Amino acid sequence: MPHPTSARPPSQQPALLTVTGDCLVAADFRPRARSRPPGPYRRLLSTPGARAFTVGNLLARMPMGMFSVSAVVMIAGTRGSYALAGAVTATGLAATALVAPWIARLVDRHGQARVAVPATLLAALGSLALVLCVRYDAPAWTLFAAYAATATTPNTGGMARARWAHLLGGDSAALHTANSFEQAADELCYMLGPVLAALLCTAWFPEAGTLVGVTLLVGGMLLFTAQRSTEPPARPRPTAKAPLRAPGVPPLLAVCLATGGVFGAMEVVTIAFADAQGHRAAAGVVLALQAAGSCAAGLLYGALKPAGPAEHRLPWCVAAMTVLLTLPLLVASLTGSLPLLALTLLVAGMATAPTMVTTMTLVQHRTPEGRLNEGMTLAVTGLLGGIACGSATGGWMVEHASPAAAYGIPVTAAATALLLTLLPPRRTV
Numbered sequence: 001m002p003h004p005t006s007a008r009p010p011s012q013q014p015a016l017l018t019v020t021g022d023c024l025v026a027a028d029f030r031p032r033a034r035s036r037p038p039g040p041y042r043r044l045l046s047t048p049g050a051r052a053f054t055v056g057n058l059l060a061r062m063p064m065g066m067f068s069v070s071a072v073v074m075i076a077g078t079r080g081s082y083a084l085a086g087a088v089t090a091t092g093l094a095a096t097a098l099v100a101p102w103i104a105r106l107v108d109r110h111g112q113a114r115v116a117v118p119a120t121l122l123a124a125l126g127s128l129a130l131v132l133c134v135r136y137d138a139p140a141w142t143l144f145a146a147y148a149a150t151a152t153t154p155n156t157g158g159m160a161r162a163r164w165a166h167l168l169g170g171d172s173a174a175l176h177t178a179n180s181f182e183q184a185a186d187e188l189c190y191m192l193g194p195v196l197a198a199l200l201c202t203a204w205f206p207e208a209g210t211l212v213g214v215t216l217l218v219g220g221m222l223l224f225t226a227q228r229s230t231e232p233p234a235r236p237r238p239t240a241k242a243p244l245r246a247p248g249v250p251p252l253l254a255v256c257l258a259t260g261g262v263f264g265a266m267e268v269v270t271i272a273f274a275d276a277q278g279h280r281a282a283a284g285v286v287l288a289l290q291a292a293g294s295c296a297a298g299l300l301y302g303a304l305k306p307a308g309p310a311e312h313r314l315p316w317c318v319a320a321m322t323v324l325l326t327l328p329l330l331v332a333s334l335t336g337s338l339p340l341l342a343l344t345l346l347v348a349g350m351a352t353a354p355t356m357v358t359t360m361t362l363v364q365h366r367t368p369e370g371r372l373n374e375g376m377t378l379a380v381t382g383l384l385g386g387i388a389c390g391s392a393t394g395g396w397m398v399e400h401a402s403p404a405a406a407y408g409i410p411v412t413a414a415a416t417a418l419l420l421t422l423l424p425p426r427r428t429v
Helices: 042-047 050-065 068-081 084-109 112-135 139-151 154-170 172-203 206-224 249-276 280-303 310-334 337-365 372-400 409-424
Strands: 016-020 023-027
Touching: 042 050, 042 172, 042 280, 050 068, 050 154, 050 172, 050 206, 068 084, 068 112, 068 139, 068 172, 068 206, 068 310, 084 112, 084 139, 084 372, 112 139, 112 154, 154 172, 154 206, 154 337, 154 372, 154 409, 172 206, 172 280, 172 337, 249 280, 249 337, 249 372, 249 409, 280 337, 310 337, 310 409, 337 372, 372 409
Parallel strands: none
Antiparallel strands: 016 023
8 A cells, every 4th residue: 555645845754664574674765965065176176187287297396395405415515615505506596597488488389298398308417417516526617507407497387377277268266276276386395395305315315305306307297298188289379479578467577576585585584593593403394384384375265265356466465475574573583582483484474375376366367378388487587586686685684684683674575565566557558
């Protein structure tokens, strides 16, 4: 005999009870509650092909935080001169600032795989040549020549961002999440890279950091470029104007230059402050806390829905960075406590990633179509130039004043970036 149908909705109907043999069976046919929708990063990485190229790109990007530290430890340990080690790495930085935009232009015109692989192999040869020159006590000028050859290393972070822009099209919310993810990846690599390099060079042998870095760079780049389905199309004959001539791009490069001054000065001044406190070995941990704060803030910023256009968000992000950077200055000047300084750097780092994410989003928006790698690399070049200027200025301030007073240099650089974002845009004819 059929049971009467209940008038209640399925979600409120009781479970069905029945007897089978000597067993009581309960069958619940009520619909299950829907699972929580995936978060923004899960949706991002579920894009077809995204996980494969992300793994390769992260492997290739990790050495970016390893090579300079490895070179300094290797050269200073064998030649006994930090001045020589610093001069060699500074030469490589200057060469990168000159060569990187040219490499990026070739990538846009001929494709990532066709240009990035040979450029990476040439850079790897430069690193291996540096190892041999140091190992066999070659003349000092050979160290400069070998390290300058590493300037052909492609901008791996820029190529990843170009792939996201190609895959996500005009989805501004997803692109915001992708830029935040890439910025967090940058911070993670620059946080772990120096620690890994120092560990390898001290626990194994002085050349270990460079050799492991070369292996990661080449292997990661081969894996990254093998993902051809996600590669942006090449533009052999771009009709768009160069990014340097595009409206709104030069002011952003000036902001990148000032922001790089924050990073360069902060690193040198923090090392000097820790050394003055008798804890130079702790400087790496303190700087890693700053990168950790930036990494966490970048992931959180990417999970949030951006409010308003990026042009309006950038001044607020830079203003927050400027305000938070006053905390290390106050703590260093008033207390001289290294643990408190580490805490303030952790907090101050939380404004770094949102600033960089918003800046890179604007670079993407303002760079002409077909020249995205070149535009992103110009932004990185501006950062590198700022890092060099910030390092030199911070070092001068440490020598002529004090490490505590030198924390005013990052604040000044951040305030300069804020003023640049507040300047009215130039009208184009």
